[in-house]
Amino acid sequence: MENNNINNASETVPAFPDQAAKDVLQEELPKTAEDTNALTATDVPGKKKLSDRDVTAHTAAMWKYNPVPESPEPYPESISRFASSGEFSVTAASVRGKKHKHDGSNRDDSFAFEIIDGMAVAAVSDGAGSKAFSRIGAKAACEAVIKYSKIRLEAIKRDFPNFRKELGGDIGGANFGNVCSQIAEMLRGSCAEAFAAVEAAAEKRLGNPEFEAVVDRKTELKDFSCTLLAAVFIPVETQNGREYLTASIQVGDGMIAAVDENAEVKSALIILGDADSGSFAGETEFITSEQFRNPESLMSRTKVRRGKLTSFLMMTDGVADDYYPNNPQLLRLALDLKLNGIMPDAGAGDSRDNADIAVPGPVSYPWVNDGDVLYALQYAKNVLSETGLTLEDLWKNKALRKKASLSGFGIVHEKDCAEMLTIWLDNYVERGSFDDRTLLMINTEN
Amino acid sequence: MSEFSRRLPVYLLLDVSGSMQGDPIEAVRHGVRALISELRGDPQALETAYLSVITFNSSARQVTPLTELMLFKEPQLSAGGATALGAALRLLADCIKSEVRKSTETQKGDWRPLVFILTDGAPTDDWREAAAVLKTTKPANIIACAAGAYADTTVLKEITECVLMMNTLSAGDLAQFFAWVSSSVKMSSKSLDAKPGANIELPPPPQGFVIVP
Numbered sequence: 001m002e003n004n005n006i007n008n009a010s011e012t013v014p015a016f017p018d019q020a021a022k023d024v025l026q027e028e029l030p031k032t033a034e035d036t037n038a039l040t041a042t043d044v045p046g047k048k049k050l051s052d053r054d055v056t057a058h059t060a061a062m063w064k065y066n067p068v069p070e071s072p073e074p075y076p077e078s079i080s081r082f083a084s085s086g087e088f089s090v091t092a093a094s095v096r097g098k099k100h101k102h103d104g105s106n107r108d109d110s111f112a113f114e115i116i117d118g119m120a121v122a123a124v125s126d127g128a129g130s131k132a133f134s135r136i137g138a139k140a141a142c143e144a145v146i147k148y149s150k151i152r153l154e155a156i157k158r159d160f161p162n163f164r165k166e167l168g169g170d171i172g173g174a175n176f177g178n179v180c181s182q183i184a185e186m187l188r189g190s191c192a193e194a195f196a197a198v199e200a201a202a203e204k205r206l207g208n209p210e211f212e213a214v215v216d217r218k219t220e221l222k223d224f225s226c227t228l229l230a231a232v233f234i235p236v237e238t239q240n241g242r243e244y245l246t247a248s249i250q251v252g253d254g255m256i257a258a259v260d261e262n263a264e265v266k267s268a269l270i271i272l273g274d275a276d277s278g279s280f281a282g283e284t285e286f287i288t289s290e291q292f293r294n295p296e297s298l299m300s301r302t303k304v305r306r307g308k309l310t311s312f313l314m315m316t317d318g319v320a321d322d323y324y325p326n327n328p329q330l331l332r333l334a335l336d337l338k339l340n341g342i343m344p345d346a347g348a349g350d351s352r353d354n355a356d357i358a359v360p361g362p363v364s365y366p367w368v369n370d371g372d373v374l375y376a377l378q379y380a381k382n383v384l385s386e387t388g389l390t391l392e393d394l395w396k397n398k399a400l401r402k403k404a405s406l407s408g409f410g411i412v413h414e415k416d417c418a419e420m421l422t423i424w425l426d427n428y429v430e431r432g433s434f435d436d437r438t439l440l441m442i443n444t445e446n
Numbered sequence: 447m448s449e450f451s452r453r454l455p456v457y458l459l460l461d462v463s464g465s466m467q468g469d470p471i472e473a474v475r476h477g478v479r480a481l482i483s484e485l486r487g488d489p490q491a492l493e494t495a496y497l498s499v500i501t502f503n504s505s506a507r508q509v510t511p512l513t514e515l516m517l518f519k520e521p522q523l524s525a526g527g528a529t530a531l532g533a534a535l536r537l538l539a540d541c542i543k544s545e546v547r548k549s550t551e552t553q554k555g556d557w558r559p560l561v562f563i564l565t566d567g568a569p570t571d572d573w574r575e576a577a578a579v580l581k582t583t584k585p586a587n588i589i590a591c592a593a594g595a596y597a598d599t600t601v602l603k604e605i606t607e608c609v610l611m612m613n614t615l616s617a618g619d620l621a622q623f624f625a626w627v628s629s630s631v632k633m634s635s636k637s638l639d640a641k642p643g644a645n646i647e648l649p650p651p652p653q654g655f656v657i658v659p
Contacts, residue, residue: 050517055514056493102489281555281558283558324554325553432493
């Protein structure tokens with residue numbers, strides 16, 4: 001089922017009951033820009049340094065909401081989707097970031113996925129911030145990956161009727177190698193198709209006066225630039241039991257990773273992407289770069305892995321940058337998703353008596369779309385800093401996680417996974433983090 | 447927890463030579479105040495912008511080290527002396543080297559810094575080498591503004607491609623300059639994913655300001 005919210009301020013998801021938090025915030029936050037102007041260095045008594053929370057508490061009320069412009073081609077403010085194969089489920093959401101809401105511009109991120117015969121194909125893309133129609137490129141790129149992969153997977157099934165079994169066989173064997181190559185080639189082909197699709201999308205709008213008006217010149221391919229993360233997810237039976245074969249390709253920033261909640265913290269996170277980046281923040285590579293016309297150029301970027309996992313994650317830099325360095329901070333992302341009831345938390349951590357550990361409660365910020373609505377979210381970062389525990393401690397102590405989670409604080413809701421993910425992406429606050437956020441999550445049953 | 451990274455460093459290089467005495471330096475003081483006030487009304491600037499002021503006359507001084515917007519204190523500015531632009535450029539390069547954080551494996555770096563240079567006269571010291579280094583290494587997006595009849599835009603063109611000329615040092619012109627700096631800082635995030643070396647998008651310059659081709 002799919003949820004498309006196009007500036008539906010009236011059809012908002014109701015807030016969690018949090019009157020106490022609302023009362024506190026009403027006192028603390030500046031009401032207007034003038035209040036902030038009045039603040040000079042001398043008004044910060046005894047504080048040489050401000051904490052990030054001080055700053056974000058201050059800016060919370062200042063982020064404005066401007067709807068997406070009417071033309072040309074507006075995109076929904078957020079999209080989300082959930083689907084299940086029985087053995088695993090895919091939950092994905094993409095939301096417009098605070099900066100775009102403030103400026104009144106479109107969401108530039110996109111995702112697409114399909115479950116095919118007990119396997120999944122997924123794509124995530126981030127349209128370049130400086131490019132006017134990058135959202136169109138991002139959507140076209142993601143859809144092209146899925147479309148091509150579907151066709152190629154059918155062909156692989158025909159040519160290799162036992163391919164699922166072979167993928168579960170001896171990794172050193174020729175059969176495994178053969179099928180793996182097919183899968184990797186398919187993925188590379190889908191990226192080249194994505195490039196072609198972005199080109200076609202640009203071509204289609206060439207000479208369109210509405211588009212030319214936006215950039216004040218003729219449109220070009222560059223205006224549709226975007227990153228691309230593409231992956232295939234295949235459950236297989238091996239002599240070690242159920243494992244998952246994943247093949248992934250990354251062009252640009254963002255990240256792809258696998259998480260095994262049953263593993264020790266040292267081996268629980270497997271980084272499967274490789275972000276392109278320059279020396280400064282924001283500098284990256286795009287799928288529309290000439291070199292990527294040729295699928296061969298993607299060979300060094302293709303990563304294949306078979307092993308245990310309980311979650312597979314793909315995300316744009318709007319999320320990845322908030323968990324840096326990704327190794328090991330993406331484990332903190334998994335913890336945030338568990339604490340907020342978005343990722344299942346059934347792993348075999350050890351239960352302990354945590355009566356003496358005081359955990360901080362969830363934090364509420366006003367929703368940018370409607371300042372009267374507050375969403376209470378839990379932050380692993382806060383749990384760790386307030387308790388003095390380490391990432392490893394929280395990873396092992398499942399009972400403490402339960403205690404610190406939203407449900408542990410009596411915040412229960414009727415929302416489905418896709419809605420919760422949307423709310424979380426739309427509302428978690430991190431200083432300097434206001435980009436579009438997209439996260440695609442595959443969770444297995446074990 | 448670790449210090450906030452992903453900051454947008456902004457450096458103001460302000461000419462405080464003798465010719466700036468009187469009304470011009472007063473207008474600059476006013477302009478800096480207005481810039482800070484404007485930026486403090488913007489949530490994105492509040493979360494990410496860190497400002498530093500470097501002044502230059504017979505020598506160059508970093509009067510305010512890179513400081514976050516909410517804690518930024520207006521610097522004391524007084525005019526008099528020569529125009530050591532070279533010293534200012536060398537100091538700028540040093541400050542960027544020591545204050546700006548590049549991306550590493552363990553830390554997301556700052557956004558590429560923005561530098562605004564305001565000068566009303568020709569340099570009186572050795573500046574060519576420092577300018578050439580900045581132009582080739584591009585450690586920042588540099589925007590240079592030549593104010594008044596005695597400013598030398600050819601010098602500024604040796605530092606950066608982006609040079610503006612404003613005809614006078616009037617209070618009005620200087621106010622417009624600082625308002626434009628503010629808009630540029632607010633707008634810069636749009637083009638922050640531009641490839642290194644590519645031009646960043648800037649708002650149109652104020653009335654009466656000329657872009658030097």
